[in-house]
Amino acid sequence: MFIVSGPELVIEQCKAGIIGAFPALNARPKEALDPWLGQIEDALKQASEEDPQRKIAPFAVNQIVHASNDRLEHDLEVCIKHKVPIIITSLRAPDDVVAHVHAYGGLVFHDVISVRHAQKALEAGVDGLILVCSGAGGHAGTISPFALVPEVRRFFAGPIILSGAIANGSSILAAEALGADFAYMGTRFIATREARAEEDYKDAIVESAAGDIVYTSLFTGVLGNYLKKSIFNAGLDPLALPEADKTTMNFGSGGGAKAKAWRDIWGAGQGVGQIDDVPPVAELVSRLAREYHAARMRLFTP
Ligand SMILES: Cc1cc2nc3c(=O)[nH]c(=O)nc-3n(C[C@H](O)[C@H](O)[C@H](O)COP(=O)(O)O)c2cc1C
Numbered sequence: 001m002f003i004v005s006g007p008e009l010v011i012e013q014c015k016a017g018i019i020g021a022f023p024a025l026n027a028r029p030k031e032a033l034d035p036w037l038g039q040i041e042d043a044l045k046q047a048s049e050e051d052p053q054r055k056i057a058p059f060a061v062n063q064i065v066h067a068s069n070d071r072l073e074h075d076l077e078v079c080i081k082h083k084v085p086i087i088i089t090s091l092r093a094p095d096d097v098v099a100h101v102h103a104y105g106g107l108v109f110h111d112v113i114s115v116r117h118a119q120k121a122l123e124a125g126v127d128g129l130i131l132v133c134s135g136a137g138g139h140a141g142t143i144s145p146f147a148l149v150p151e152v153r154r155f156f157a158g159p160i161i162l163s164g165a166i167a168n169g170s171s172i173l174a175a176e177a178l179g180a181d182f183a184y185m186g187t188r189f190i191a192t193r194e195a196r197a198e199e200d201y202k203d204a205i206v207e208s209a210a211g212d213i214v215y216t217s218l219f220t221g222v223l224g225n226y227l228k229k230s231i232f233n234a235g236l237d238p239l240a241l242p243e244a245d246k247t248t249m250n251f252g253s254g255g256g257a258k259a260k261a262w263r264d265i266w267g268a269g270q271g272v273g274q275i276d277d278v279p280p281v282a283e284l285v286s287r288l289a290r291e292y293h294a295a296r297m298r299l300f301t302p
Contacts, residue, residue: 001022001023001137001138001186001189001190001195001267002023002025002026002138002262002267003026003196003197003262003263004026004189004190004195004196004197005020005021005022005023005026005189005195005196006022006026006036006196007022007036007039007040007043008194008196009022009189009192009194009195009196009281010022010040010059011039011040011043011044012192012194012280012281012282013057013059013189013281013285014040014044014056014057014058014059015043015044015047015054015056015282016057016281016282016285016286017055017056017057017285018057018285019057019058019059019060019086019182020057020059020060021059021060021061021062021086021088022036022061022062023061023062023063023064024061024062024063024064024071024075024078024079025064025069025071025075026196030071030074030075033074033075033078033079034078034081034082037061037078037079037082037084038082040059041082044056044059058085058086059084059085059086060084060085060086060087060088060109061075061079061084061086061087061088062087062088062089062090063075063076063079063087063088063089063090063094063097064090064091065089065090065091065092065093065094065097066090066091066092076097076100079101079106080100080101080103080104083104083105083106084106085106085107086106086107086108086109087101087106087107087108087109088108088109088110088111088130089108089109089110089111089121089126090110090111090139091111091139091222093110093117093120093121093123093124094108094110094121094124094126095124098124098125098126099125102125107127107128108125108126108127108128109126109127109128109129109130109159109161110124110126110128110129110130111130111132111139112129112130112131112132112141113131113132113133113140113141113142113143114141114143114148115148115151115152118131118152118156119155122155122156127158127159128158128159128160128161128181129152129156129158129159129160129161130161130162130163130184131145131148131149131152131160131161131162131163131164131180132163132164133145133148133162133163133164134164134165134270135164135165135210135213135225135269135270135271136163136164136165136186136225136269136270137186137187137190137224137225137267137268137269137271138186138224138225138267138269139220139222139223139224140164140215140223140224140225140269141164142215142223145162145164145175145178145180146178149162149178149179149180150178150179153179159181159182160179160180160181160182161180161181161182161183161184162175162178162180162182162183162184163183163184163185163186164269164270165187165210165269165270165271166183166184166185166188166271167185167187167188167269167271167272167274167275168188168274168288168291169287169288169289169290169291169292169293169294169295170291170292170294170295171183171271172288172291172292173292173295173296173299185271186269187205187267187268187269187271187272187275188271188274188275188284189281189284190202190205190268191205191206191275191277191278192278192279192280192281192284193278193279193280193281194280194281197266201227201230201266202278204227204229204230204266204268205227205266205268205272205275206275206276206277206278207229208227208228208229208268208272208273209272209273210270210271210272210273211273212227212228212229212272213225213226213227213228213268213269213270213272214226214227214228214231214238214241216241216243216244217243217244218241218242218243218244219244219259219261219265220244220261221244224267225267225268225269225270226265226266226267226268227265227266227267227268227272229266230264230265230266231259231265233264234259234264234265235259236259
């Protein structure tokens, strides 16, 4: 997640057995990306040496494939050097990225919000599709997961990663029941100790419910979900926001509004109403596993 995910979060996620991801753009200046990757690799290697039985998940780096991202070539080169196990691509179809990542044995998962985007990404040769469905935090689609997962399954048998307001263990089971292979969670992990979000942002997530999420293109030029409270704090009326001019799009800038997207205007999905605390990642992942198994027992015990 833009601004929020750094090495501390990713390391704890992978050590807890789930894939941790961060956008390359979070490492600033761009020269910081190489040491960030080194830090993650060293910490995971050390954890594995200390406890060889421990299940440690691979990590992923997100690349924004868009004309406004003038670091793409540099960041991709650094990821290739480190043989980053999974590259997540967002926005445009990742034609140029796939061959480079496959050459070292990495996987490419692409963010999509529609069947058309999914088909274009598959034509570009991606290994998996991240379906960003309605209610997801940050840039999100409007299609229900009940519609998008089965439609995509008609033509794609490979890995489907589902996102959109997944914030507890039973929702992870529901994603599996729908036909997804992985659940993809963002907002739930902003409210963890290791996330690089201000305390006010974490508190606002804990205090908010689904009705406090506003869907607008004003801040980046692309439609996304944000916390109402942060829009109020920026002096805007969340119920009367203008549409953004697409030509002003610049990932990470205000896109026409004065407040800065992501820093002042906080991204969050409709899962906020299920989030009541700010635990360490390890505690959260154990809880998600307990909730998942309890949901399975409830459903499958006669
Ligand atoms: C604050 C925030 C920043 C995000 N930044 C990115 C990003 O830089 N790149 C990206 O591919 N997705 C980004 N996302 C989307 C997440 O990767 C993910 O799809 C989404 O959070 C899942 O929905 P959920 O938040 O309801 O769990 C962001 C989401 C949030 C909440």
